[in-house]
Amino acid sequence: MATVPKVEVGTDYKEKYGFFVPEEYVFKAKRGLNPEIVKEISWMKQEPEWMTNMRLRSLEIFRKKPMPKWGADLSVIDFENIFYYLKASDKQSKTWEELPPDIKATYDRLGVPEAERKFLAGVSAQYESEVVYHSLQEDLTKKGVIFTDTDSALRDHPELFKEYFGTVIPPADNKFSALNTAVWSGGSFIYVPKGVRVDIPLQAYFRINAENMGQFERTLIICDEGSFVHYIEGCTAPIYTTDSLHSAVVEIIVKKNARCRYTTIQNWSTNVFNLVTKRAMAYADATMEWVDGNLGSQITMKYPSVYLMEPGAKGDVLSVAFAGKGQHQDAGGKMIHVAPNTTSTITSKSISKGGGRTSYRGHIKIYPGANNCKSFVKCDALLLDDESRSDTYPYNDVDAENVTLGHEATVSKVSDEQLFYLMSRGIPRGEAETMIVNGFIEPFTKELPLEYAVELNRLIQLEMEGSVG
Amino acid sequence: MADFEIKDLRASVEGRQILKGVSLDVSKGEVHAVMGPNGSGKSTLSHTLMGHPGYTVDGGSVLFKGQNVLELEPDERARLGMFLAFQYPVVVPGISMTNFLRTALNSKRGYDGKDKSKQVTPKEFRSMLKDELEVLHMDDSFLPRYINDGFSGGEKKRAEILQMAMLRPEIAILDETDSGLDIDSIKFVADAVNRMRGPELGILIITHYTRILEFIKPDFVHVLVDGKFVLSGGSEVADRLEKTGYSEWGKEETAQPQEVA
Ligand SMILES: Nc1ncnc2c1ncn2[C@@H]1O[C@H](COP(=O)(O)OP(=O)(O)OP(=O)(O)O)[C@@H](O)[C@H]1O
Ligand SMILES: [Mg+2]
Numbered sequence: 119m120a121t122v123p124k125v126e127v128g129t130d131y132k133e134k135y136g137f138f139v140p141e142e143y144v145f146k147a148k149r150g151l152n153p154e155i156v157k158e159i160s161w162m163k164q165e166p167e168w169m170t171n172m173r174l175r176s177l178e179i180f181r182k183k184p185m186p187k188w189g190a191d192l193s194v195i196d197f198e199n200i201f202y203y204l205k206a207s208d209k210q211s212k213t214w215e216e217l218p219p220d221i222k223a224t225y226d227r228l229g230v231p232e233a234e235r236k237f238l239a240g241v242s243a244q245y246e247s248e249v250v251y252h253s254l255q256e257d258l259t260k261k262g263v264i265f266t267d268t269d270s271a272l273r274d275h276p277e278l279f280k281e282y283f284g285t286v287i288p289p290a291d292n293k294f295s296a297l298n299t300a301v302w303s304g305g306s307f308i309y310v311p312k313g314v315r316v317d318i319p320l321q322a323y324f325r326i327n328a329e330n331m332g333q334f335e336r337t338l339i340i341c342d343e344g345s346f347v348h349y350i351e352g353c354t355a356p357i358y359t360t361d362s363l364h365s366a367v368v369e370i371i372v373k374k375n376a377r378c379r380y381t382t383i384q385n386w387s388t389n390v391f392n393l394v395t396k397r398a399m400a401y402a403d404a405t406m407e408w409v410d411g412n413l414g415s416q417i418t419m420k421y422p423s424v425y426l427m428e429p430g431a432k433g434d435v436l437s438v439a440f441a442g443k444g445q446h447q448d449a450g451g452k453m454i455h456v457a458p459n460t461t462s463t464i465t466s467k468s469i470s471k472g473g474g475r476t477s478y479r480g481h482i483k484i485y486p487g488a489n490n491c492k493s494f495v496k497c498d499a500l501l502l503d504d505e506s507r508s509d510t511y512p513y514n515d516v517d518a519e520n521v522t523l524g525h526e527a528t529v530s531k532v533s534d535e536q537l538f539y540l541m542s543r544g545i546p547r548g549e550a551e552t553m554i555v556n557g558f559i560e561p562f563t564k565e566l567p568l569e570y571a572v573e574l575n576r577l578i579q580l581e582m583e584g585s586v587g
Numbered sequence: 588m589a590d591f592e593i594k595d596l597r598a599s600v601e602g603r604q605i606l607k608g609v610s611l612d613v614s615k616g617e618v619h620a621v622m623g624p625n626g627s628g629k630s631t632l633s634h635t636l637m638g639h640p641g642y643t644v645d646g647g648s649v650l651f652k653g654q655n656v657l658e659l660e661p662d663e664r665a666r667l668g669m670f671l672a673f674q675y676p677v678v679v680p681g682i683s684m685t686n687f688l689r690t691a692l693n694s695k696r697g698y699d700g701k702d703k704s705k706q707v708t709p710k711e712f713r714s715m716l717k718d719e720l721e722v723l724h725m726d727d728s729f730l731p732r733y734i735n736d737g738f739s740g741g742e743k744k745r746a747e748i749l750q751m752a753m754l755r756p757e758i759a760i761l762d763e764t765d766s767g768l769d770i771d772s773i774k775f776v777a778d779a780v781n782r783m784r785g786p787e788l789g790i791l792i793i794t795h796y797t798r799i800l801e802f803i804k805p806d807f808v809h810v811l812v813d814g815k816f817v818l819s820g821g822s823e824v825a826d827r828l829e830k831t832g833y834s835e836w837g838k839e840e841t842a843q844p845q846e847v848a
Pocket of ligand 1: 601624627631
C-alpha cells in the first residue's frame with residue numbers, strides 16, 4: 119500500500135481548519151419506526167420528494183428483510199425502542215457527572231481536551247476546534263472540491279447527489295443498508311473534480327457535530343478521474359453514547375485513474391452495536407484503500423468492500439480489531455473482481471483479550487471472464503489469554519481463469535521468548551506486552567497520520583492495562 | 588563475599604535436570620569465562636540466571652545486592668543490574684530498535700511514565716547511541732529497523748553489545764557473543780566490552796573459542812560438563828582445552844572437580 123504524505127494533524131490541521139454547523143430547527147424526538155416518523159424526518163430536512171419516497175421505500179425493504187443469521191447475535195436489538203432522529207440539543211440531556219467512570223478515566227489518561235471530551239461524551243453537541251473551517255473551505259472551493267455534510271449536499275448539490283446516492287449500496291442490499299436509507303442523517307459528502315489532488319487528509323472529526331456522529335450517518339464520496347483524496351473518519355478517544363445502534367452506510371466511487379483512501383478509527387462505548395456497510399466502486403486503473411480500525415463497541419460487523427469494475431482497478435483493505443471483555447469484533451473485507459486484470463489485498467490484524475472475540479470474515483469473488491486477477495488475503499490474530507477467541511471465515515468464489523489467489527492466516531499468543539527478551543532489558547511485563555501488541559499492529563499504525571498513530575498506541579496501552587471499560 | 592554468588596544452582600527444562608549444582612562467585616571488576624561442550628548447560632545457566640520462564644529452578648540460590656535474584660522477575664533482575672547477551676537474540680516485529688533502546692533505558696532508570704526527571708533526554712540518548720555505534724562499527728540504519736528483524740547473525744550479536752553498552756549493567760553474561768562473528772567484528776565487540784570493563788562490572792563470558800579471550804582476558808576460566816563445573820582456573824585452562832578438548836570428561840561418573848595449580 120502506498121503511503122500518504124504525513125501531516126502533523128494535531129498541529130497544522132487544527133490551526134488552519136475546522137468548523138461546525140449550528141443546528142437550528144426544532145423537532146420533538148419520538149421512539150420507534152414507522153412511515154410517519156420517516157416522513158417527519160424528511161419533512162424536517164425539507165428534502166425533495168424523491169428522497170422522501172426513497173426513504174419510505176427503504177423502510178418497506180427493511181421490514182421485509184430478515185436479520186442476518188451469520189455473524190454476531192443481533193436478536194437483542196429492539197428496533198421499536200430507538201430514537202431514529204434526534205436534534206443535536208436533545209442529545210445533551212446527560213451531564214458530565216452521569217458518565218461512566220471508566221470513560222472519564224480514559225479521557226483523563228489520553229489527555230483529551232475538556233471541550234472535546236464533552237463532545238465525545240455527548241455532553242455538548244459540538245466540538246469546536248479552535249480552527250477556522252472557512253480557510254479549509256476556501257482552499258477546497260478554489261479547487262472545486264466539495265466537502266460538506268450529507269444533508270447540506272442534498273440541498274446544495276441536488277443533481278450531483280441524485281446521480282450517485284444509493285448507486286453503490288442500494289437500499290435492498292441488506293437489512294441495515296435499508297434501515298440507514300430510511301432514516302439517515304449526517305455523514306460526509308465529498309466530491310473531488312477531475313485531476314484534483316487534495317493533499318491534506320479531510321477529517322470529519324474537526325467539522326463534526328452530534329448529528330454527524332449520529333446513529334445513521336450516510337457518507338458519499340466521488341473521486342472523479344485522476345483525482346486523489348484521503349478522508350479520515352472518527353477519532354481514537356472513546357465515543358460515549360447511550361444510543362445502542364450505530365448503522366452507517368459509506369458509498370464511494372473512484373473513477374478512472376483516481377485514488378481514494380478512507381481511514382476509520384472508531385472507538386464506540388461498549389454498549390454499541392456497530393453495523394456498518396462500506397463499499398466502493400473502482401474503475402479503470404483506480405485504487406481504493408480502506409484503512410479500518412475498530413475498537414470498542416459491543417458488537418461490530420463491518421466488511422469494507424471494493425467492486426473492481428474495470429481493468430487495472432486495485433482494492434486494499436487494511437484492518438485492525440481489538441476485542442476486550444464482552445466484545446465481539448466481526449470484521450474483514452470483500453473484494454469483488456468484476457473485470458479482468460484487477461488486484462486486491464486484504465490484511466486483517468485482530469487482538470482478543472479478557473474473553474473478547476474477533477472474527478475475520480472475508481469474501482473474494484472473481485466473476486466469469488475476469489481473468490488474470492490477483493488477490494491476497496492475510497489475517498493474523500493475536501490472543502492475549504486463554505479465554506479469548508478468534509476465528510476466520512474466508513469465502514472464495516472463483517469463476518475465471520489464470521487467477522492468483524493467496525491466503526495466509528496465523529493465530530498466535532504473545533510469545534514467551536519475545537516477552538522474556540524485552541523483560542530481560544528491564545521493561546516491566548505489562549509494558550513489554552503492550553509493546554508487542556503495538557508491534558503486531560504496526561503495519562496498520564504506520565499507515566495513519568502521526569497523531570492518530572500515537573493516540574492509537576496510547577489507547578492500546580490503556581486497553582492492555584484494562585482501564586478501558 | 589563476592590558481589591554475585593551462585594550457590595549450588597540446580598535447574599531443569601521440560602522435566603529434565605540440566606544444571607546439577609553449579610556454584611560460582613563473580614565480583615565486580617572480574618572476568619570469568621565459562622567453556623564447555625555443546626549441550627552441557629551453559630545457556631541453561633544463562634537463562635536461569637536471567638529468569639527465563641521455561642527453566643525451572645530446583646534448588647540453590649543466586650545472591651546479588653543482598654537479594655536472591657531467583658525470586659525476582661526478569662525485568663527486576665535487569666533493573667537490579669544484570670544483563671544477558673543472548674546466544675540467539677529474539678526477533679520482535681513492529682518495534683524499532685530506537686524505541687526498544689529508549690524504553691529499556693527509561694525502565695532501567697526507573698522511569699514509569701510519571702517522574703519526567705528520570706527520563707532520558709533525546710539529546711543524551713542520541714549522544715550515547717552515537718558513541719556506542721561508533722565503537723561497534725555499527726551503522727545508524729539499524730535504529731529504525733525492527734528488533735533483530737532481518738539482522739545477520741553477526742549484526743544481532745553486535746546489537747546485543749550495543750544494548751549492554753546503553754544499559755550499563757553491573758553483572759553481564761555474554762552467551763556465545765563471539766559465535767558467528769567475523770574476525771573484525773570480534774575485535775569491535777571486544778573493544779566495546781573492554782571499554783566497559785572496570786571496577787563496576789563483573790562479566791561472565793560463555794564461549795567455545797579462545798580467540799575472544801585473547802581480546803578480553805579472563806581472570807578465571809571454568810569448565811562446565813554435564814551441568815557441573817569440573818575444572819576452574821586461570822586462562823591456562825582455556826589453552827589446555829584448546830589442545831585436548833573435553834574428552835577427559837567423557838562421562839559424568841568420571842568427572843571430578845579439580846583445581847589447577
Ligand atoms: N527448551 C528446551 N527444551 C528441551 N530441552 C532443552 C531446552 N533448552 C535446553 N534443553 C536441553 O538442555 C541441554 C543443555 O542445553 P543448553 O542450551 O544449556 O546447552 P549449551 O551448553 O548452551 O550448548 P551450546 O554450546 O550448544 O550452546 C541440552 O541437552 C538441550 O537439548
Ligand atoms: Mg548455549
